[in-house]
Amino acid sequence: MFDGCWITEEDNEESGVIDTLLWYLDRIVISSKSFPMMYWDKFVRRKTRQKFKDQVDEETLTAILGEEKSSGDNSFDYRYTCWLWIGVILTNGQFLYRVGYLLCSACGVFISPFFYAFHLIDVVLSFPMLKAILQSVTHNLQQLILTIMMTLVVVYLYTVIAFNFFRKFYVQESEDGEEPDRKCHNMATCFIYHFYVGVRAGGGIGDELESPYGDELEYPRMFYDISFFFFVIIILLAIMQGLIIDAFGELRDQQESATEKLESSCFICDIGKETFDRMPRGFEIHTTKEHNFANYL
Incomplete structure (x- = not known):
């Protein structure tokens, strides 16, 4: 018995170019992750009102369909328009990629051929293995961001300690009587120096400062350098690397499992x-x- 069929595509021969573009844009909107799970378009609302107008009062139908009390079939659908221009742009990766690709092409034509270099990213996206490497960074993105925030907090704590007790080690005397290079004369520059130089240094912030040997703060400064190296370089940076490596291994195992299932x-x-x-x-x-x-x- 024939029950009906799903219409997946329209007959675009009778529709204009604008209608075709709007149809494809609607498909992108509805398939986006942020689009509401329950959405009533104007056609469905009209049919629902015709079917249940004798059973349900107007106020209840308006509340169920999520409409305003004064809205009608010809009213402006602000919810759909918002998801069209905001929700899709912020959630659809393919849409963002194509927009960026178009902007780089336009900048290459009108500004400088330098922008054509960004088109090489398309080569990376053409190979599944390279795409898996990029996905390994975004797979555990939430944990990675939280780890970075934790690193910022720890570095800030070390900045406070250095600013109050070890500031003299951050002053580098210059030659020819010039002004000395003060890398920790205020909290802002001190924090930036710790995060930019200390995190990148292989042995921590201690590799970039003057030696504490012979100073009255020799032992506290040694403990400071070793603890910075242990907590920031060994633990926190290793956690970031581990998240990326584990995500890559997990994605590879999922791909191998799917391939094995298809073959078996x-x-x-x-x-x-x-x-x-x-x-x-x-x-x-x-x-x-x-x-x-x-x-x-």
């Missing part, structure tokens, strides 16, 4: 390969002729 069972009927190998036609004939994956796209 039918994707359509989920029957194992060993079952078809006991039959005359075999697993390969079944997946290429009877349940070809391309026929279900």
Whole structure:
């Protein structure tokens, strides 16, 4: 018995170019992650009102459909428009990538050919393995951002200690009677110096400061340098690297698991390969002729 069908594409021969562009734009909007799960378009609202107008009062229908009390079929759909121009741009990665690609092309034509260099990123996105490397950075993005924030807090604490007790070690005397280079004369410059130089230094902030040997603060300064190296360089930076490496390994395992499942069972009927190998036609004939994956796209 025929129950109906899903309309996946329109007949674009009778529609204009603008209608076709709006149709593709609507598909991008509705498929975006931030689009509401329950959304009533004007056609559905009209049909719903016609069907339940004798059973449900107008105020209840308006509340269920999420409309304003004075809104009608010809009213401006502000919710859809907001998700169209804000939600899609902020959540759809492919849309952002294409917009950036277009902007680089325009800048290359009208400003400088220098901007054409950014088009080489498309080469990276053309290879699945290189895309997996990029995804390993974004896979644990929340944990990575929190770790960076924790690093900023720890570096700031060390900045406070250095500013109050070890400021004299941050002054480098210049030659020819010039003004000495003061890298910690206020909290802002001291924090920037710790984060920019101390985090990048292989041995921590102690590698960039004057030696404390013979000074009255020799032992406190040694403990300061060693603790900075231990907590910031060894622990926090290692956590960031571990998040990226673990994400890459997890994505690789998922890809291998999916490939193994496709090779060991039918994707359509989920029957194992060993079952078809006991039959005359075999697993390969079944997946290429009877349940070809391309026929279900």
